[in-house]
Amino acid sequence: MKEIVKELRSAVLATAALSIVCCGLYPAVVYGLAQTLFPRKANGSLISDASGAVRGSHLLGQSFTSERYFHSRPSSAGNGYDAANSSGSNLGPTSQKLADAIAQNVADYRAQNGLSTNQPVPADAVTASASGLDPHISPANASLQLGRVARARGLKPTQVEELVAKFTEGPDWGVLGDPGVNVVELNLALDRLAKTPLIKTASIP
Amino acid sequence: MKTFDAVQLALFVGVLTLLTKPIGLFLLRVLDPRGKTWLGPVVGPIERLTYRVLGVDPTAQQNWKEYSLSLLAFSLVSCAFTYAVLRLQHYLPLNPQAFPPMTEHLAFNTAVSFTTNTNWQSYVGEATLSYFSQMVGLTLHNFTSAAVGIAIAAALVRGLTAHSIQTLGNFWVDLIRINYYLLVPISVVYALFLVSQGVVQNFSPYTHAKLTEPFTIQIPLLDTNGVAVTTNIVVMAQTPRIGTDGKPELKGGKPALEDVPLRDAKGEIVHTNLPVMVDQKIEEQVIAQGPVASQAAIKMLGTNGGGFMNANAAHPFENPTPLSNFVQMVSIFAIASGLTYYLGRLSGNQAHGWAVWSAMLILFLIGTLVCWWAEARGNPIHQALGVAVDGGNMEGKEVRFGVFNSALFATVTTDASCGAVNSMHDSFTALGGLVPLFNMQLGEVVFGGVGAGLYGMLVFVVLGVFIAGLMVGRTPEYLGKKIQAFEVKMAMLALLILTLSTLGFTAWASVSSWGLAGLNNSGPHGFTEIFYAYSSANANNGSAFAGLTANTPWYNITLGIAMLIGRFWMVIPILAMAGSLARKRIAPPSNGTFPVTGFTFVTLLIGTVLLVGALNYLPGLALGPVVEHFLNGQTQLF
Numbered sequence: 001m002k003e004i005v006k007e008l009r010s011a012v013l014a015t016a017a018l019s020i021v022c023c024g025l026y027p028a029v030v031y032g033l034a035q036t037l038f039p040r041k042a043n044g045s046l047i048s049d050a051s052g053a054v055r056g057s058h059l060l061g062q063s064f065t066s067e068r069y070f071h072s073r074p075s076s077a078g079n080g081y082d083a084a085n086s087s088g089s090n091l092g093p094t095s096q097k098l099a100d101a102i103a104q105n106v107a108d109y110r111a112q113n114g115l116s117t118n119q120p121v122p123a124d125a126v127t128a129s130a131s132g133l134d135p136h137i138s139p140a141n142a143s144l145q146l147g148r149v150a151r152a153r154g155l156k157p158t159q160v161e162e163l164v165a166k167f168t169e170g171p172d173w174g175v176l177g178d179p180g181v182n183v184v185e186l187n188l189a190l191d192r193l194a195k196t197p198l199i200k201t202a203s204i205p
Numbered sequence: 206m207k208t209f210d211a212v213q214l215a216l217f218v219g220v221l222t223l224l225t226k227p228i229g230l231f232l233l234r235v236l237d238p239r240g241k242t243w244l245g246p247v248v249g250p251i252e253r254l255t256y257r258v259l260g261v262d263p264t265a266q267q268n269w270k271e272y273s274l275s276l277l278a279f280s281l282v283s284c285a286f287t288y289a290v291l292r293l294q295h296y297l298p299l300n301p302q303a304f305p306p307m308t309e310h311l312a313f314n315t316a317v318s319f320t321t322n323t324n325w326q327s328y329v330g331e332a333t334l335s336y337f338s339q340m341v342g343l344t345l346h347n348f349t350s351a352a353v354g355i356a357i358a359a360a361l362v363r364g365l366t367a368h369s370i371q372t373l374g375n376f377w378v379d380l381i382r383i384n385y386y387l388l389v390p391i392s393v394v395y396a397l398f399l400v401s402q403g404v405v406q407n408f409s410p411y412t413h414a415k416l417t418e419p420f421t422i423q424i425p426l427l428d429t430n431g432v433a434v435t436t437n438i439v440v441m442a443q444t445p446r447i448g449t450d451g452k453p454e455l456k457g458g459k460p461a462l463e464d465v466p467l468r469d470a471k472g473e474i475v476h477t478n479l480p481v482m483v484d485q486k487i488e489e490q491v492i493a494q495g496p497v498a499s500q501a502a503i504k505m506l507g508t509n510g511g512g513f514m515n516a517n518a519a520h521p522f523e524n525p526t527p528l529s530n531f532v533q534m535v536s537i538f539a540i541a542s543g544l545t546y547y548l549g550r551l552s553g554n555q556a557h558g559w560a561v562w563s564a565m566l567i568l569f570l571i572g573t574l575v576c577w578w579a580e581a582r583g584n585p586i587h588q589a590l591g592v593a594v595d596g597g598n599m600e601g602k603e604v605r606f607g608v609f610n611s612a613l614f615a616t617v618t619t620d621a622s623c624g625a626v627n628s629m630h631d632s633f634t635a636l637g638g639l640v641p642l643f644n645m646q647l648g649e650v651v652f653g654g655v656g657a658g659l660y661g662m663l664v665f666v667v668l669g670v671f672i673a674g675l676m677v678g679r680t681p682e683y684l685g686k687k688i689q690a691f692e693v694k695m696a697m698l699a700l701l702i703l704t705l706s707t708l709g710f711t712a713w714a715s716v717s718s719w720g721l722a723g724l725n726n727s728g729p730h731g732f733t734e735i736f737y738a739y740s741s742a743n744a745n746n747g748s749a750f751a752g753l754t755a756n757t758p759w760y761n762i763t764l765g766i767a768m769l770i771g772r773f774w775m776v777i778p779i780l781a782m783a784g785s786l787a788r789k790r791i792a793p794p795s796n797g798t799f800p801v802t803g804f805t806f807v808t809l810l811i812g813t814v815l816l817v818g819a820l821n822y823l824p825g826l827a828l829g830p831v832v833e834h835f836l837n838g839q840t841q842l843f
Contacts, residue, residue: 006260007275010377011282013259015345018384019286021251022348023341026389027406027499030396034406034498037397042406044492044522046414054414057492059403059521064418073604077516079422083492084331084411086516088601088629090752092730093584094833096842098600098632106591123583123596129603130519130611130628136604138596170527170605175212177527178607187417 047188056184057083061135067112067152069187070137070145073124074105077132089128102126113148136180139168153190163189210609214573217534217613218566224539225562229546235386236359236547238263238378248385255381266372269784272360273777275376276353280320280773283349288316290342291334300335301410307333314761319346321772322354322654324504324511324624324747325764327756331493331514336408339513344500351507351540352383354656357776358544361660364783365684366551368791373783387540388507396502398532403525406498411491419488425480434481439474442467497522505536508654510624510747518614518627519603527605530627534614537623541652544659552684556802561662564810568651569620572640577612579637586840598637601629612637615748619644622654624747631725631734631750635834638750639826642737645744647818648703654745660779662810664696666801667782669813671696673799682798685791692785695778702774703743704821710739710767711825719759725752728843729836733829740822742767 034042045058056062061072063080078085091098105126110117122141124134137145142164150157167186170179234240242248256263267275290297291312295305307315311327318325319342328334334343356379363373400406425433445453445460454461466474497513501523504511514520524530542562549558581597588594597608606614611628618625619641630641644651650662667683671693674681681688714720714735724731734750741748742764749755755764800806 003271003274004278007278008282010259010261010275011278014255014279014377014380015283015286017255017258018349018380019341019345022384022389022503023344026392027340027344027496029393030400030499030502031406031408031496033393033397034400038400041403042400042498043409044405044407044412044494045403045525046412046492054412055417056414056490057412057521059525060490060492062416062418062490063420065420066418069418079487080420081490083414083490085329086331086493086514086520087329088516088519088632088751090601090629090631090725090750092631092638092726092733092750092752092833093586093598093634093837094728094730094841094843095726099586099590099842102587102592102600103590110591118591120593121591123587123592123599124604126592127587127598127600127602130601130626131514131516131521131603133516133521134603134605135521138604140593140596171209172526172528172531175209175216176531177605177610180604184417191417 047184049188055188058182058185059135060133060184062184064183064187067148069190070142070149070181070183071112072183073134073137074101074126074128075132075134076128081133083133086131086133088130088132113144115144135182135184136169137183139164139179139181142181149190155193159193160190207609210577213531213609214613217531220535221538221542224535225542225546228539228543229550229558231387232540232543232547233550235382236355236379238375238382242386244386244390252381252385255385256377259377261375261377263375263378265375267375268371269360269364269373269780269787272373272376273780276357276776277773279349279376279380280353283345284316284320287319287342287346288312290338291315294335294338294342297335297337299337299340299408301408302335304333304335310758310761311756314765315343317765317768318747319343319509319511320350321745321768322346322350322507322509322622322657323742323745323768323771324509325742325749325755325768326511326515326517326747327761327764329515330512331495336495339500340496343511344503347500347503347507347509347511348384348388349380351388351503351509351655352380354508354654355383355387355540355544356380356656357779358656358659359547361663361779361783362548362551364787365663365686366553367787369789370787373780373787388503391506392499392502395506395532395536396498399498399501399529402529403521404498404501404529405494405522406496407494408496409494411493414490414492416488416490419486421484421486423482424485426483436477436479436481438477440467440477441465493522504625505533505623506540508537508541508621508623508657510618512625518625519629524627527610530606530610530614533625534617537617537621537625538652540655541621541658544656548659554684554802557684560802560806561666561810564807564814565651565658565662567807567811568647568814569616572616572620572644572651573613576616576633576637576640577609579634579640580608580612582634584634584837586837586842589840598632598634601632603627615641616644618748619746620649620651620653622649622657622745622747624741626748629751630737630748631752635830635837638733639830641748642733642740642830643818643822643826645740645746646707646822647814648700649744649746650814657745661775664699664779665810665813665817667692667696668817669809670799670801672813673809677799679797682792683801685794686786686789687792692782695782695785699775699778700817703771706767706770707739707743708821708825710763711736714739714760714763717759719757723754723757723760725754726843729829729833730843733833736825736829738764739767743771745771
């Protein structure tokens with residue numbers, strides 16, 4: 001019994017000591033160094049516009065529906081791209097709900113981008129990401145949307161192509177991971193382009 | 206399957222191989238109480254001060270019972286501490302989002318989960334936990350549960366390799382040294398690397414970003430008490446009017462009708478109970494922040510796996526780039542891999558260390574190839590709907606990681622007892638999802654959790670040499686020590702209790718209303734969600750088929766119990782085995798000794814692991830992912 005009391009006493013003190021070192025000192029040191037060395041990244045890689053308003057994060061996707069913008073992937077985070085509620089759909093391979101959603105997404109995607117009814121649609125365009133905040137779409141997905149965006153904005157496809165290429169990221173070191181087009185950065189850059197007369201502005205449902 | 210994918214796999218295996226020896230050598234110094242490291246001049250004084258505060262004599266040695274007692278005392282106290290932090294977070298600092306305390310059952314589940322190195326998450330991190338709860342309540346265990354795992358592995362190896370002694374080391378010294386010399390220093394550098402990739406590290410309130418394209422959603426209307434307003438209209442039904450004479454009244458020759466409230470079988474008036482919806486315009490994106498980097502680093506290094514955010518390592522703030530992803534995967538295996546070198550060094554048989562390592566690597570490669578193939582192949586049902594075949598299965602995966610890095614991460618995180626995820630395992634194809642599930646059921650001995658992987662694998666080694674001994678009719682020996690009834694009993698106890706707990710809880714939940722209520726999927730996939738949950742809890746993994754809504758009292762408590770069984774029913778028999786082995790003499794090898802190196806041994810070890818896993822779990826797997834795979838091929842949906 002005396003032994004147990006002694007061990008419990010050591011346990012309480014060890015919990016206290018390790019809390020101070022691992023949960024006080026350690027995160028504080030990382031915080032100090034991170035804020036000094038990488039302040040932008042440590043605070044969320046935020047994107048601000050000319051007026052200084054925060055418009056999003058380089059790392060987090062947002063929802064876009066207008067034909068003037070590149071569309072992000074479907075999202076299951078909250079009501080869509082809720083960056084305080086990350087989540088995937090967690091629907092399995094034999095889920096009726098998932099199959100219905102994909103069928104709907106495929107039909108919408110083809111209609112929006114003028115594809116024929118038997119043309120395969122890139123997998124990332126019709127499936128929800130793991131975080132619900134995926135900032136990227138695949139280059140194949142971007143190239144299918146490119147014509148629509150260029151038309152809606154009255155831009156030459158080559159102008160849009162250049163921007164897409166500019167915001168295509170990865171693979172790291174040429175081998176790691178898959179390439180992706182950063183949708184939020186790309187759309188903000190499109191808005192910054194010299195205002196050309198719009199052909200039409202109606203948004204699609 | 207793309208070419209670059211194979212290059213990435215080769216790179217991963219290459220880096221892991223190169224790291225094994227240096228980490229093993231460093232572990233050798235950390236786990237020796239008198240070992241010197243280059244951190245000594247800085248950390249040494251803090252280390253000695255800590256022993257004084259704890260009232261611990263660092264030169265004192267403990268036998269297996271004393272070692273176990275210290276371990277249990279520390280686990281109990283630190284678990285209670287975290288429970289208190291989670292229940293009191295509204296009184297504690299660093300809570301800019303003003304989150305309320307966790308409920309009792311959720312706090313129990315979470316505290317147990319982190320104490321046992323499981324890090325199962327029944328909660329949504331960014332919507333439930335204050336920065337203090339994350340940084341202190343949870344991160345404490347990211348460090349200590351990892352250190353405890355390494356300490357147990359070290360105690361077992363000491364017992365195996367020592368000659369006729371009673372003691373296994375000193376728990377407190379192991380705990381402190383592993384944290385001070387190994388985990389904390391590496392984590393500082395690692396966390397800074399993660400920040401350089403984009404992982405956040407701040408204490409700011411959540412950021413409000415102005416959306417480029419606002420949108421409108423419908424939300425339920427709430428009254429002043431926060432309760433959803435429902436329509437609450439009485440449903441009326443037309444019935445014949447009964448006159449004063451008790452007979453139906455007639456009107457124009459037909460029964461006259463009147464509207465009366467509809468009543469249910471109990472005679473209660475039926476109301477429509479539809480929630481009243483109102484439009485809400487979403488003009489902002491609220492962005493969760495926090496001290497993520499410091500937690501993400503140790504969660505990987507210590508094979509904890511509990512994410513700061515709900516989406517864990519799939520969240521761009523926890524794992525922003527393919528490079529950060531690569532390093533995170535390597536760091537899950539790094540210490541476990543180094544421990545095999547430590548085993549080789551201490552046993553004076555480096556080839557034995559590499560033999561164990563090779564068995565692990567082969568099991569890892571088998572899992573990776575199956576999972577990768579299944580995910581790259583995609584889902585025939587979705588492909589019939591028009592999804593391009595070359596993209597593979599992208600549901601629940603991030604573009605920057607793609608199919609290969611998602612499959613590799615899923616295999617790594619379940620080979621080890623990490624449980625962090627960079628893709629949603631619930632949305633994997635049937636066979637792709639079978640791999641992480643079966644990995645956990647094998648006991649996470651493929652590199653495994655820090656420490657836990659090695660001591661788990663040594664249980665299989667003991668079993669393997671026992672089986673080999675039976676085959677040739679000799680008393681089995683391992684590293685010159687006779688493996689006798691006690692050791693085999695302890696090994697079997699550890700294995701059988703885990704199986705019983707996993708299968709028992711799964712069966713119970715599968716036939717209970719509380720178990721079925723949490724399902725997000727139906728059919729065999731629903732069963733797999735439950736099976737995965739209890740396999741994960743018992744294996745102290747913590748990854749999930751996350752569609753399962755596990756934040757209910759029943760699930761939180763049963764999963765918590767499963768985690769406790771998975772940790773301590775494994776640890777105590779192993780320490781008992783270590784104590785028994787330590788007392789034995791080392792017999793010199795004879796020509797009847799079964800060699801613990803080379804092809805035969807590696808094959809025997811892999812065979813033992815797979816055989817035990819298959820015997821225990823194949824019937825369950827047949828009901829879940831296997832049957833789902835065949836139904837998927839026949840486009841059967843649920």
